[in-house]
Amino acid sequence: MTTVKDIAQKTGTSSSTVSRVLNNDPSLSLTKQKRLLIKKVADELDYRSPRQRKQESQKEDHAIAARTHFKLASDTTLNLVVVHSLSPTEELNDPYFTSIRIGIENRCHHFNISLRNTFSSHLKANKYFLQHAQAVICVGHFSPQDIDNIYQQNRQLIFIDSNPLAQKSDSVLFDRKAAATELVSNIINSGAKRPAFIGNDEDRLHVFRNLTQENNIYHPELCKVSQLFCIESGYNAMSELLDQNQWPDVVFAATDIIAIGVYRAIQEREIEIPKEIKVISMNDIPTAQHLNPSLTTMRLFATEMGESAVDLFLELVAGRQYKKSVLLGYEMIWRESFPIESVLH
Structure with missing residues (x-):
């Protein structure tokens, strides 16, 4: 100088x-x-x-910069479309996906990015916007037909919470298998004899089934599989489990929303959590700490997933030529429904 x-x-x-x-x-x-x-x-x-x-x-x-070495000039025009796999009502009922949306929108506001939200059911009506966006963020899990439709309109795709195109797109994920393995290992280490699972047919179920089979505590009648992640599905599945002659001693609810339904079914029958049945879950939505008893759950960083997807968008616009996957961490949050003392005895 x-x-x-x-x-x-x-x-x-x-x-x-x-x-x-x-x-x-x-x-x-x-x-x-x-x-x-x-x-x-x-x-x-x-x-x-x-x-x-x-x-x-x-x-x-003031130059726009992602959290890497890629940078944009401050006068660059930015145009992003976000496609949500859930309907507006479904998204509002699931704080995990609401948090992802908040992360996206906050980051877009920070960098003055022109943002258009739409849903998988509205792809045809938004064809023009998909084609002219600099990239498209896809939130959630999509049908093969929807994925193909989006890919035909725009090849610059960033998926959040799924990676259906593998190396053909960017993605932001958490390691479901690793997180589920840690959670189910805690169930096994607690000395559970009749663990139950409530969720859909994906990695969490597969990990639960494999690990409990290896430890000779798998009971197929205690696995309740549904296509829905909602309070009602958790309530109905837990009610069916409680109608059986032998109750589970631990319930792994795939999401906190499902766990809320599980709580309702258990408490309607005046069964004590965790004295008679322990409950453990995933996501750590804000409501989890306010349930009675408070819910032990695996914290996933949903807001940060949305932010990271926008950072990937900024890199793409700045000229990044290769595809990139971001893998976020997770954290076990111990509360009353499944106390940490259960695995330390």
């Missing part, structure tokens, strides 16, 4: 004289030729005054 002293040495003047010339001090007594020489040398050495450096630094700070 060129300093006033460098210019003074080149022009045979003092640093104070150079400073006064560059600040256009009218009271300075100096020949016109000397003034021109100082300014010429300053230009040749690409001198920047402290004020200029500060202004340039502020301009750089």
Whole structure:
């Protein structure tokens, strides 16, 4: 970085004289030729005054930047479409996906990104916007037909919570198998003899089934599989389990929303949690800590998943040529429904 002293040495003047010339001090007594020489040398050495450096630094700070080395100029026009797999009503009833939306919208607002939300049921009506967006974020799990439809309209896709196109698209995920393995291991270590699972047919069920079979505590009648992640499905499944001659001693509810239904069914029959049946779940939605008893659950970082997807979008617009997957972590949150002491005995 060129300093006033460098210019003074080149022009045979003092640093104070150079400073006064560059600040256009009218009271300075100096020949016109000397003034021109100082300014010429300053230009040749690409001198920047402290004020200029500060202004340039502020301009750089205002440049749009993802959380990587990819950057965009601040005047870049940004146009993003987000497709949600759930209907508006389904999304509102699931805080996990609501949190993902909040993460997307907050990050878009921060960077002044033009955002259009739509749903898988409205793909045909939004064909024009899909085609002209710089990228499309797809939230949730889509049918093969919907995936193909979106891909035909726009090849710059970023999936959240699924990765159906593998290396053909970007994705933001958490490791379902690893998270489920840790959770089910806690169930096994608690000494459970009749663990139950309530959820749909995916990695969480597969991990539960495999690990409980390996430990000789698998009971097929205690696995309740549904296509829905909702309070009602949790309530109905738990009611069926309680109609059996032998109750489960632990219930793994695939999501906190399902767990709310499980609680309702258990408490309607005046069964005590966790004394008679323990309950453990995934997501850590805000309601989880306020249930009675508070719900032990695996925290997933849904808002951050939405933010990370927008960061991937910014990288794509900035010129990233390769596909990229972001894998977020998870954290066990121990509360009253399945106390940590259960696995430490």
